[in-house]
Amino acid sequence: MDVERREQLLAVYRDGLLDNTLPFWLKFGVDEQHGGVLTSLDRQGRVVDTDKGVWQQARFTWLLGELYNRVEPRRQWLELAKRGAAFLEQHCLDPDDGRMWFHVTRDGKPIRKRRYAFSECFAAIAFGELAQATGESHYAEKARQAFQKFLDHNLHPPRSAAKFTDTRPTRGMGFPMQTIVTAQELRDSIGLQNAEQWIDRSIEDIRRFHFKEDLQCVMETVGPDGQVIDHFDGRTLNPGHAIEGAWFIMLEGKLRGEQGLIGTGCQMLDWMWERGWDSQHGGMLYFVDLYGLPVQEYWHDMKFWWPQNETIIATLLAYMLTGDPKYADWHRQIHDWAYRHFPDPEHGEWFGYLHRDGSLSSTLKGNLWKGPFHLPRMQLVCWQLLANEAR
Numbered sequence: 001m002d003v004e005r006r007e008q009l010l011a012v013y014r015d016g017l018l019d020n021t022l023p024f025w026l027k028f029g030v031d032e033q034h035g036g037v038l039t040s041l042d043r044q045g046r047v048v049d050t051d052k053g054v055w056q057q058a059r060f061t062w063l064l065g066e067l068y069n070r071v072e073p074r075r076q077w078l079e080l081a082k083r084g085a086a087f088l089e090q091h092c093l094d095p096d097d098g099r100m101w102f103h104v105t106r107d108g109k110p111i112r113k114r115r116y117a118f119s120e121c122f123a124a125i126a127f128g129e130l131a132q133a134t135g136e137s138h139y140a141e142k143a144r145q146a147f148q149k150f151l152d153h154n155l156h157p158p159r160s161a162a163k164f165t166d167t168r169p170t171r172g173m174g175f176p177m178q179t180i181v182t183a184q185e186l187r188d189s190i191g192l193q194n195a196e197q198w199i200d201r202s203i204e205d206i207r208r209f210h211f212k213e214d215l216q217c218v219m220e221t222v223g224p225d226g227q228v229i230d231h232f233d234g235r236t237l238n239p240g241h242a243i244e245g246a247w248f249i250m251l252e253g254k255l256r257g258e259q260g261l262i263g264t265g266c267q268m269l270d271w272m273w274e275r276g277w278d279s280q281h282g283g284m285l286y287f288v289d290l291y292g293l294p295v296q297e298y299w300h301d302m303k304f305w306w307p308q309n310e311t312i313i314a315t316l317l318a319y320m321l322t323g324d325p326k327y328a329d330w331h332r333q334i335h336d337w338a339y340r341h342f343p344d345p346e347h348g349e350w351f352g353y354l355h356r357d358g359s360l361s362s363t364l365k366g367n368l369w370k371g372p373f374h375l376p377r378m379q380l381v382c383w384q385l386l387a388n389e390a391r
Contacts, residue, residue, distance in 0.1 A: 009386055010383060013379045013382040014383040014387075021348070021350075021376050024347075024365070025060070025349075025371075025372040028046075029045075029366070030080060034107050035084060035086055036057045036060070037052070037056060038106070039052070039053060039372075042364060043344060043347050043351075043364075045365065051106065051111065052104050052106060053102065053103060053371070054088070055102070055368075055371075056371035057088055058122035059371060061084030061088065062185075063372055064078070064080050065077075065126065065132070068081065068129070068133050069129060069132050073133075078134075081129065085130050085139070087108065088100075088123050091104055091110075092123070099120070100119035116174070117154060120146045120147070121147065121150045121178050123146040125185040127139045127140070128190050129189050132189040140190040144186075147183075147186060151198070154175045168229065168231075171224055173206060173218070173219070176201075176203070177244065179198050179201075183195040183202075199252060203249055206249070209225070211264070211267075217271050218237070218242035218271060220236060220237055221233055221236070222234065232295075235289050236288075237272070237275060237287065237288050237289070239272040239284055240307020240311065241307075243269055243272050243276070243307070243310050245268065246265040246266070246269045247269075247313050250262050250269075250317050250321060251265075265314075265318070266321075266327075269315070275288050276288060276307070277330075278301075281356055282333065282337040282358070283303040283341070284308055285356075286299055286302050286303070286304055302355060302361065303353075304354075305351070305352045305370065306370075308337075308338040309377070312335050312382065313381050315327050315334055316386075317385060341354055344365075347365075352365070352366070
């Protein structure tokens with residue numbers, strides 16, 4: 001990766017974020033009437049559904065705050081972030097149990113709550129950025145409260161929240177992964193005192209239960225002691241998710257100067273690239289089976305936007321931390337494939353859902369799951385990595 005390539009990539013990520021992705025959401029997604037963001041948009045940015053996913057409200061609020069704190073203190077970004085936080089505070093908390101909703105109407109009436117608690121961790125990082133931007137202590141307290149609710153629910157879930165019986169207990173990688181990145185964000189924004197304890201604990205959980213040297217993979221779902229569950233749910237691997245976790249761990253190693261953490265993250269990337277990269281058509285597959293058996297989920301071989309985003313970050317970070325040309329080659333492959341197939345050159349932003357061969361499956365630019373998060377985060381992180389390296 002020579003200087004010319006780095007400068008080209010830096011411009012692609014920076015300009016793509018500031019001149020394409022963000023303007024699309026600011027123009028079409030901002031809800032001027034109720035606050036927050038409308039994410040169910042078609043190709044042209046027209047609203048096709050006014051319901052709101054709470055994840056996306058928190059994620060957009062975080063993005064605006066992050067841009068204000070890291071890129072430029074633009075008043076528009078801060079004001080919209082404040083409105084997003086107000087929507088979260090006023091409409092997205094269930095007063096009966098303190099949990100957050102998953103799905104609400106445009107004006108904030110509750111529709112659905114998930115058994116799992118992930119709205120809370122995204123709200124935590126959103127409030128954290130506003131605390132940093134404004135210096136207002138109540139945002140910091142909201143961030144700590146949301147993070148604690150996220151931890152409590154996942155560590156001690158109420159029996160009513162159980163999705164399955166006790167016949168086949170499992171543990172998933174989602175909780176330790178999200179704990180790592182949420183604690184990292186809160187350490188940066190509000191100086192969360194016990195952030196590194198939660199990061200260390202979560203990395204150890206991934207290493208102990210999900211990191212499988214003998215199988216050369218990162219398991220998404222395992223038994224309580226890390227055992228392989230030889231059924232559809234247990235055998236299903238999610239390469240993009242594991243690679244996302246890999247760059248969280250690599251980043252922690254970079255910040256601490258710990259080669260062991262960098263090595264763990266790189267090993268996770270190596271295994272899951274080999275399992276997830278589609279050697280026939282290019283791009284990262286959504287699901288694969290541990291033993292190469294058929295996968296139950298019918299969208300297993302589709303190309304979703306977010307695994308490509310996370311793999312772009314992970315391969316770039318791995319290359320910059322190790323200098324291994326293998327990672328530069330992988331980064332070129334995933335970057336070039338994703339940028340050839342996902343961006344909409346006519347109306348901006350990225351499509352979210354492609355068939356295996358890269359042909360378009362849906363013209364949606366957003367829904368309850370896709371919004372202004374994975375793509376702009378990728379653009380911001382990669383831009384900053386390259387800019388810092390140039391210095």
